[in-house]
Amino acid sequence: MDGYMWPIKGQSKAKRLRWGAQQNYISWAYMKELREKDKTCRVYDINPYIEVYQFRENVYGLLNQNCDGAGDVWQYLIIGPEKAMLVDTAFGIGDIRGLCDEITGGMSLVVVNTHSGPDHCMGNVLFDTVYCHEYCVHNIIHKCRPGAWDYLFDENGNNIWLQFDKKDVPEYRDYVLIPVKNHHIFNLGGDYDIELVWLPGHDSGHAGFLDHKGRILFAGDVVCSDVIGCGSGGKPGDPYRKYCTVEAYRNELSKLCLRLDEFDYLMPGHFMVNLEKGVLVNILEALNEIVADPNNFDYCMESYGGASFVKHLSWYKHVKGFGTISYNLRKGVYILED
Ligand SMILES: [Fe+2]
Secondary structure, eight states, X not given: OTTSSOOOOOSOSOEEOOOSSOOOHHHHHHHHHHHHHOTTOEEETTEEEEEEEEEETTEEEXXXXXTTSSXXXXXXXXXXXXXXXXXXXXXXXXXXXXXXXXXXXXXXEEEEOSOOOHHHHXXXXXXXXXXXXXXGHHXXXXXXXXXXXXXXXXXXXXXXXXXXOGGGSOOOOOOEEEEEOTTOEEEOXXXXXXXXXXXXXXXXXXXXXXXXXXXXXXXXXXXOSSEEESSOOOOTTOTTGGGSSHHHHHHHHHHHGGGGGGOOEEEEXXXXXXEETTHHHHHHHHHHHHHXXXXXXXXXXXXXXXXXXXXXXXXXEEOTTSOEEEEOEETTEEOOOO
8 A cells, every 4th residue: 555664774684575464653653763763773694684673781672574474573682691581583584593692692592482473483493492381382383393484485486575585494493392381480690580471362372571680571472562463373273272362361461460560661572662561551451341342342354364364354452552452253252263
């Protein structure tokens, strides 16, 4: 559409060919300013696809342009006294491991997934060991598998959504995926603790990572200045699919909202970063309204996912002062997508 999502001149070598769902104006303007003008932005020779932004003295945002037409995705690298943590592995395009080594000076790396979105876990094959919430194992294995990258190319082997070198797509290899429970603590040395906080809804085992020292919640996709999708992450055969719902997210977020004195900022998986924690209260309010009356949505429209481009109807509720929550509803009850 003319006047919508005009190109952003970022420093990444990858170039956008085509987009999936339209993204919201405010997030787009923010990303354009950040990517074209932020003074900390740097692209390293070892991985020319990833734009590296420094958000704190020890926290870096690694921006990957999304390979399948959805919103560009943030990985985060947190440097502790003895170890570093990488939150999410993106699509795995290029040498992400080497990039982390270069930024950290070769520190030992703890790699974690927020959830099973392809833009968050397909780079797992670049690492020997990855941690996730125990309810996410099935979905991550389902998503990150041999041939998982094929859908990014057409029948002639050409890129569909994002131009990047095919040789930089990783080969599938087995790695160790370690499930951990809600509130598991990862220690990065000394008193630098990062806690996994189960925040389902977008995916059954979706998790945020709470940096107690830096007072930041790395929130994954359950906080998003564009659309927070609930119910979209379920995979066939997922034994925990009942948690891929608005209600499950509401239940866990209401517990987290009792702990707001433990952190200040949110770093989500997409779009705007450095969000103030108060937005969680507004998200909770909107979730409560949906649970109380799912038919009381603000609008409803057809949307489609990047991976399949299959259109489906979604319902939307505004989050005060922020973006929207999308969910699925048929005959007055939530449904889980197939
Ligand atoms: Fe995502």
